[in-house]
Amino acid sequence: MYTLSSPTTLKILEAKIVSQGHLYCSNSVKSVQFLPNTDATAARSGRRENLLIYGGSSGGVAAPERKPMSVAHMASSNVDETDDRVSRISSTIRVIPDFPKPGILFQDITTLLLDPKAFKDTIDLFVERYRDKNINVVAGIEARGFIFGPPIALAIGAKFVPMRKPKKLPGEVISEEYSLEYGTDTMEMHVGAVQPGERAVVVDDLIATGGTLNAAIRLLERVGVQVVECACVIELPELKGRDRLGNKPLFVLVSST
Ligand SMILES: O=P(O)(O)OC[C@H]1O[C@H](OP(=O)(O)OP(=O)(O)O)[C@H](O)[C@@H]1O
Numbered sequence: 001m002y003t004l005s006s007p008t009t010l011k012i013l014e015a016k017i018v019s020q021g022h023l024y025c026s027n028s029v030k031s032v033q034f035l036p037n038t039d040a041t042a043a044r045s046g047r048r049e050n051l052l053i054y055g056g057s058s059g060g061v062a063a064p065e066r067k068p069m070s071v072a073h074m075a076s077s078n079v080d081e082t083d084d085r086v087s088r089i090s091s092t093i094r095v096i097p098d099f100p101k102p103g104i105l106f107q108d109i110t111t112l113l114l115d116p117k118a119f120k121d122t123i124d125l126f127v128e129r130y131r132d133k134n135i136n137v138v139a140g141i142e143a144r145g146f147i148f149g150p151p152i153a154l155a156i157g158a159k160f161v162p163m164r165k166p167k168k169l170p171g172e173v174i175s176e177e178y179s180l181e182y183g184t185d186t187m188e189m190h191v192g193a194v195q196p197g198e199r200a201v202v203v204d205d206l207i208a209t210g211g212t213l214n215a216a217i218r219l220l221e222r223v224g225v226q227v228v229e230c231a232c233v234i235e236l237p238e239l240k241g242r243d244r245l246g247n248k249p250l251f252v253l254v255s256s257t
């Protein structure tokens with residue numbers, strides 16, 4: 001269903017500034033042809049600087065020179081764009097400039113969680129996709145994958161396996177290091193949590209550079225698990241995280257361009 005290479009029709013949301021520096025997307029959604037950023041959209045977004053992303057807990061900043069992102073552009077992808085649930089989910093995601101560092105445009109899913117319908121719709125969309133796929137394992141990535149992963153696992157009858165930051169899991173672990181723009185981080189999983197031959201979906205809130213999901217895939221595959229797909233609420237497609245997933249499919253609900 002995902003057609004990133006031809007993002008023709010995108011859902012454009014009106015964004016409004018509700019307090020200095022904080023931007024909420026409203027529920028007003030228009031289906032329009034995608035246009036590159038214009039002065040008008042830039043002005044509406046209130047943004048001045050290029051979008052940067054931050055590189056996880058080690059605090060690195062991944063920032064190729066990029067055209068500005070308009071916060072008014074939240075594109076649905078992967079899922080049926082006519083599904084009203086997607087536009088509602090998209091509209092609840094708050095975008096905060098300059099967090100946690102100057103230049104970073106933070107996609108904040110905590111505002112999605114404040115809307116029970118949007119939160120439920122998010123879980124339902126993943127459950128609808130995975131319930132008949134014989135999935136044994138939902139692997140959730142710390143920290144925000146711990147919000148979305150467990151309800152999906154319960155609904156499809158799979159076990160939930162936490163993929164954690166270093167020195168958090170009490171039992172014996174296996175680890176995978178992964179690179180950030182500046183520095184590295186490590187992901188850990190309990191030995192014995194999964195068995196060879198099991199089928200897994202890896203869940204996180206967002207894919208940026210793809211380094212985090214790549215590490216999760218490596219961890220699971222090392223112990224013989226088949227990673228069927230990765231699933232995220234949000235993709236930042238300009239960062240080409242998909243390219244780091246090899247041939248693994250990625251299912252996303254909202255693409256932020
Ligand atoms: O695709 P990538 O470039 O690897 O980035 C995506 C990761 O970054 C964020 O987590 P973060 O590392 O900030 O940890 P947190 O959820 O604990 O804040 C996000 O929740 C993803 O896990």
Ligand SMILES: Nc1ncnc2[nH]cnc12
Pocket residue numbers: 052053054055056104105106107108206208
């Ligand atoms: N821009 C961003 N917003 C939220 N989480 C992120 N993780 C990496 N980049 C991010």
